[in-house]
Amino acid sequence: MSHPAGRVLSLLELLQSQHRLTGAELARRLGVDERTVRRYATTLVDLGIPVTADRGRYGGYRLRPGYKLPPLMLTDDEAVAVLLGLVAAERLGLGTEEPATATAMAKIHRVLPAALAERLAAVQEHLGFTLRRAEPDARPATGTLLTLGAATRHRRRLRLAYRSWSGGTSRRELDPYGLVFHAGRWYVTGHDHLRGEVRTFRLDRIGEVVPGEETFTVPAGFDPVAQVTRSLAGVPYAHDVEVLLETDLATARRRVPPSVAELTTTADGVLLRARVEHLDGMAQLLAGLGWPFTVLRPDGLRAAVAAHARRLADWAGRSGGAGDWPRSGPSPPAGRGLD
Structure with missing residues (x-):
């Protein structure tokens, strides 16, 4: 200024x-x-x-110590920045328990000049997001997020109650290495003393969480984001997939996100490893990459790719109006939770 x-x-x-x-x-x-x-x-x-x-x-x-400062004052630019951040948090599930984000937006709207509030409302009403919207029940409790954040910063072991994807509950002792927001959900990753290894947990499945006094050291070079995406790619699904892609690693990474598959350079190209629930979804992904590939396993994936190719050939041979377009197709693989 x-x-x-x-x-x-x-x-x-x-x-x-x-x-x-x-x-x-x-x-x-x-x-x-x-x-x-x-x-x-x-x-x-x-x-x-x-x-x-x-x-x-x-x-x-x-x-002077103890002086209570006046209410927060924001310029128009700052108010716009805060509101857009809140809108994104609401749409993408980055916030915590409802209705905190909505009430915060309402409070800021109430104190904005009328003209600016109207223009911001217009943006908010017509703003689209390419990332998927999070499910409402995927929001973590505010207290859970703050407790995990403090324990991660101060390297304090936690005791928590956890509900698995199957509905079972367990008590865990966790050394939290990092918090990650990915694809509409919050995760914490760290050393799980019950399993004796690094595990990943969804925050919305964590119940009571209590910080302890024990401290820990994060392994050198540990990357929480990489760990979470590897965990998501490695959850137990019905089929283990290996496909050799005839491209280079940098190009493959631009098209195949780490949450979908693990990519490794080989002498013949890039090896794609993944675990999927439905092979037809993987067949669609491979067909859309635009590179030659060789299915190493399972045999069922070869059949799924061939079936998808026949469907494409059938659709390409059609002519006429919109009524000839297929109204449905195979569904993409459905995800499951982690621990």
């Missing part, structure tokens, strides 16, 4: 975020001299905001 009033507000924001700042540091951050900083501090005092200036080696400017 170049206007003096804007820099006065910037000074207030700096003092809110720091316990104490020297005049030299404030001058540097605001782009002014120390004399101007003193003038800005006096302006805040005149407005009833208790800014104190301490002299000496450990001196500097600070807000």
Whole structure:
């Protein structure tokens, strides 16, 4: 902000975020001299905001301890940024328990200038997302997310109740290595002491969670996102698939997400490994890649690819109006939960 009033507000924001700042540091951050900083501090005092200036080696400017700051003030640009973030969180399932996101949006809408609120409402009503919308029951409890976040930061072991995809419940001790939001769901990954290995858990299936006193160390180089996507690609499904793709690894990765399959470079191309519930869905995926491929296993996938090719040939040979288009086709593989 170049206007003096804007820099006065910037000074207030700096003092809110720091316990104490020297005049030299404030001058540097605001782009002014120390004399101007003193003038800005006096302006805040005149407005009833208790800014104190301490002299000496450990001196500097600070807000009086215990002072309750006024309500949050947002510029129009900041309000738009916050609202768009809330809209995305609501649509993609990034938020926690309902109706927190909706009520937060309503509160901001109420204090916006009428013209800006109307324009934002128009954007919100006509904004589309290419990512799928999360299921309502996939939202984690707010307390669960915050407790896991704190335990992950401070490296504290957790004790939690967990409900598996089959409905069974168990008590776990978990060293949380990281939180991941993927495809509309929240996950935590870390060392599970019950299984004795790194496992991945859905937050919406976690019940009671209690932080403990034991600490842990995250393995060097551990990547929570990579671990979660590998876990999702490796859940137990009906068919183990191996296909050799005649392309390079970089090209394959642009078309095949890590949550769908594991890709490995070989002398003859790229080896695709996956576990799927329905082979017809994998046949459709392979046909849409546009590269030659060899099905290594299972034999049923070869039959599924051949059947899909026959359907495509049949559809390509049709002529006439829209009534000749197929109204349905094989469904893509359906996913299951993890642990």
